[in-house]
Amino acid sequence: MTTAVREAPHHRNLTCYTDYSCRLPECKERYNAYRRDRRRAENEGTWQPFIDAKPVREHLLKLQAAGIGAHRVASLSGLPYQTVREFLHHSYGNRRSRRSRTTPETANKILAISAETTLPGFTSATATRRRIQALVATGWPMARLAPHLGVTPKHVWKITEQRYVYHHTARAVEDAYNRLRNKRPEKRGIARREANIARRRAAANHWPAPKYWDEYADLIGDPDFEPEYKKLRAEILAEEAAWLMTAGRLDREQAAVRLGVSLFTVDRALREHPQDGLQKAA
Template identity: 50%
Template sequence: MTTADRQPPHHNNLTCYTDYKCRLPECVERYNAWGRERGRAITNGTWQPLLDAEPVRQHLLNLHAAGITIHRVARLTGMQYRSVRNFTQHDYGNAAPRRRRVTREVAEKLLAITVEEHTPGHVSPVGTLRRFRALAAIGWPTLHTARRAGLHPSNRNSMFRYETIRATTAQRVAEAYDEMRHQEPARHGVSATSIKRAKLQAERGRWAPPAYWDETGAIDDPDFEPMYGLTRREIIAQDAHWIMTTLNVGRAAAAERLGVSKAYIDHAFRDHPQYAVEAAA
């Protein structure tokens, strides 16, 4: 199997040269100019090495919690969406790890986006719903979460029927979540029966706990599809279904793409018939 050369998404920075091997004259000159500038800065003792990206990551997560999405940050800064997203989550499509280092220029650009200046009036309810469910997974009934967030208990389910909720509501839930996730429900008046019931509800619904969302960094991303609680066989069944229906290929071709045997896909479809595609060899 041969691997085709990847094409750069744009030619606005050094990545087209360093990551995509672009050799357009203007891109080569941009890279050489950067090298000359770096050399002079090192000689003069003014060269600024890359910075730790963790403060940027935390800032972006705080913006997310307040309703300022990665998409909006990208638009406000003029950066590529994927470049911003890579600070908070692993880029599985390109097998790139989460960003650990950042230039001072990029850090300053992202840190300049403030909650006070850019918070919208309404936001997607996805992150708020996931926070309710994540707390349930560690034993917090949704009733207690609503009360801690200063919400009327009767609103804890009805508000998710709408496409958006108030940004202030999302922020209150995010603040309660940050506190409650580190506390034991039993020490705050929650009965053993209620804790057990909340955990059972979360288990049945495959609701991911806070640790899972820490790992993905995508609790507020409505485009992120959580895989928590799925077995490898179910994931293969889902992926095979997508490949076969989207590309109109058979099981053998899907198996080759997924790096498994055709028999494995047969077993995956047998165990998860809701994804089975009957067309194919």
């Protein structure tokens, strides 16, 4: 009776040598290099074969949220799919729990993958989201924008909640924005009631209209720019005073001096527009 020799599934790491008795020259050299590095690190007191896997798992979850799944990570990192999957789930066919430790080499391969560089077909959704919201401000209901964007009504909502969108989606929204921004929805098949509901929704959320973005065209795609569109002066004053009193640790009188207004003005603004952060700090 002869025992079949198992063939290593790949020749990328030490398992082909240790588990499958592979003796290809390049695999033997990989194993010998590992032994030399280990011996040197042990002599120097820096040997750290395993590290906590939590940062790797958190990074994989972020990649997953951006649309990069375990199969794609395995392909990009050169790691077996099973290795990547075990950071997120229990192993197939047994009760072994998720990986709690891993080698620095494996961790570095996964942590080196980023959504920004891995998804060249994607771009930030900031400008796309703001263009859709601007059309809503002119009276276009989101669901009624779907035919102009070439997507389903449900997907229009999804676009506004994403951090990244495909380049072709961004272009489709920009094209529709340029076509519809000066068109009255009521003259394009949208009932007046629907259009007014859309406008009220945009006003309640302070979504700027296209004319606003004409003035700030270079900032429409900047996620760090916060438009203060149609906010009352008292509302803006309340936000600034609350920030000075929480982050700057100033009292009401000091905040009023910093803002160049009276204490009465600050108190009235805070009464009319109470701030959650200030209430929690108090």
